[in-house]
Amino acid sequence: MTDAARSLYIAQPALSRAIRDLERELGMTLFARSGRGVVVTAQGRRVVKLAREALEAVHEIEGLATHGAAAEAELRIASTPTLEPGLAARLLPAYTAEHPGVRVHIVRCDGRDGVVSAIRDQRADLGLTDLPVPPDLVTHPLERQEIVLISPPGLDLPSPVPMARLHGMRLALPPRGTARRRELDAMLGKYGVTPAVALETDERHGWLQAARSGQASLLWYRGMAEQAVRAGLVVRSLDPAVRRVIAVVHARRRLTGIAQDFLSAIERGRAA
Incomplete structure (x- = not known):
């Protein structure tokens, strides 16, 4: 119910009331309540x-x-x-x-x-x-796109960059609680990597600005890396390589x- 309300940009109680009103109007039960939440009825x-x-x-x-x-x-x-x-x-x-x-x-x-x-x-x-x-x-x-590390110039990093080198690295990341942040956390956690969060934003231009100013590196698709190269940043592959379809x-x-x-x-x- 919470996820559904968020996708509709309304409060969860308002969604629950709307469902109850619809059930009364139709004279049938659409959702069965349980201790773990709700399930759709037949x-x-x-x-x-x-x-x-x-x-x-x-x-x-x-x-x-x-x-x-x-x-x-x-x-x-x-x-x-x-x-x-x-x-x-x-x-x-x-x-x-x-x-x-x-x-x-x-x-x-x-x-x-x-x-x-x-x-x-x-x-x-x-x-x-x-x-x-x-x-x-x-x-x-x-x-199939490769996820790469985009960094300010001057960092002493090999290419490709071993995953372990990302541990403690200052990274620009999506905000906590977002789907993309959870995916990145899961990907890094697979290799026991915990970066230092330098910036949390969903605005990708903010990521590039942070990299240009030397504040942080970021993980992005290689298809988007041309924009980073034009900005004077350095693009490196990861080891092991990470790719997404x-x-x-x-x-x-x-x-x-x-x-x-x-x-x-x-x-x-x-x-x-």
Whole structure:
């Protein structure tokens, strides 16, 4: 309930009241309460299935309406903050050049879980994230990206950098409690590494500024490292190497023509 309320940007008590009101209106129990939380009842699952079918039909009708009015068409793509610069710089230009009448709206999400929620809640048509994702989503892998260490010049570090050398290193990291921070903590914890937190922010430009000023290093995808090199920073691989598969994901339902066009555009880009 807490996670659902957060994804809807409302307080958890307000969500609970809304569910109780809906149950009274429908005259059925959608969630069964237990000591460990709530579970969806058989009736609840049926309601969810029918509601999703109804929403899909509404979106299809909207798609028919916007298909003939390209100036009003919109493609919603959910993305993590880390991958958003690459989406804007490498994936969107070719698509928008072919479809100038489509407005692309990037739904910024907190990590992979946020992208999955945006797709499931139909707040986005497509998502860009690293894998794995739950099996109820369809994946279109784009590339395998390496996670690298980006540091201020002058640091006495080998290349590649052994994981153990990150222990005690001053790093710029996402805020505590975020999905991306939990993933990085788990990755570092696997090697017994505890960095010194120099900066906690979700703003990637803040990370680069911290590195340029010599305050901290950061972990980022190699695909984004060109920006760091232009800023005069040093990019090094890790040992052992850490790689993630980046993919476009969507729900297992018929996509709008606009979303299908986007997938076709990136497939052509990969083939080229």
